Amino acid sequence: MESAEERRPAAVLIGPPGSGKSTVGTLLAEHLGVGFRDTDADVEAVAGKSVSDVFVEDGEERFRELEAAAVRAALEEHDGVLSLGGGAILDPATQEALAGHRVVYLQVKLDQAVKRVGLASARPLLVLNPRSQLRRLMEERRPIYERLARVTVATDEREPADIVAEIEKELG
Numbered sequence: 001m002e003s004a005e006e007r008r009p010a011a012v013l014i015g016p017p018g019s020g021k022s023t024v025g026t027l028l029a030e031h032l033g034v035g036f037r038d039t040d041a042d043v044e045a046v047a048g049k050s051v052s053d054v055f056v057e058d059g060e061e062r063f064r065e066l067e068a069a070a071v072r073a074a075l076e077e078h079d080g081v082l083s084l085g086g087g088a089i090l091d092p093a094t095q096e097a098l099a100g101h102r103v104v105y106l107q108v109k110l111d112q113a114v115k116r117v118g119l120a121s122a123r124p125l126l127v128l129n130p131r132s133q134l135r136r137l138m139e140e141r142r143p144i145y146e147r148l149a150r151v152t153v154a155t156d157e158r159e160p161a162d163i164v165a166e167i168e169k170e171l172g
């Protein structure tokens with residue numbers, strides 16, 4: 001019989017917007033030959049609209065409720081790689097639920113995160129003054145990311161494939 005540990009996600013990626021959770025998570029899942037899930041996509045599927053539209057039409061509080069439910073479901077059901085939205089770890093129940101999981105914190109410096117989110121699709125929290133919003137988010141969340149992480153990987157000036165190799169090595 002499969003043990004409870006084996007049914008857990010192979011890795012749960014956390015970190016600020018622009019740290020590469022969605023990109024690196026997709027590649028890591030490919031390498032491991034397992035499925036990939038991203039809580040932002042799960043929220044979009046449940047809500048029937050984009051993360052941006054949930055924020056604008058229903059508010060951040062509603063987004064956080066949907067996100068907490070998406071994390072809970074994925075931690076119970078998914079045995080592949082799971083990438084969380086950057087703010088998912090703000091929820092105390094999510095922090096508790098992550099205990100014992102293979103949590104990987106993708107670190108990124110402010111300058112690099114600003115460049116990366118500038119290249120990516122809209123993030124509703126970063127629409128106005130992305131640099132100062134990102135700085136605030138990163139300062140507020142850093143202690144939480146650090147506390148929850150089993151493995152921490154620096155991503156600045158590194159290719160996703162190189163980051164994936166380090167995660168695989170560290171997780172064993």
Ligand SMILES: Nc1ncnc2c1ncn2[C@@H]1O[C@H](COP(=O)(O)OP(=O)(O)O)[C@@H](O)[C@H]1O
Nearest residue numbers: 017018019020021022023116119120158159160
């Ligand atoms: N290691 C990296 N080097 C360069 N660009 C990256 C790297 N990781 C991600 N990116 C780019 O940064 C943007 C944000 O990546 P994404 O995976 O969506 O981050 P997150 O899910 O953590 O917000 C994307 O355009 C992606 O292609």
Ligand SMILES: O=C(O)C1=C[C@@H](OP(=O)(O)O)[C@@H](O)[C@H](O)C1
Nearest residue numbers: 016017018040085086087123124
């Ligand atoms: O940091 C945040 O609060 C958010 C990060 C986003 O995900 P990424 O971290 O994948 O960009 C997305 O969940 C939403 O825009 C809110």
Ligand SMILES: [Mg+2]
Nearest residue numbers: 021022040085
């Ligand atoms: Mg993402």
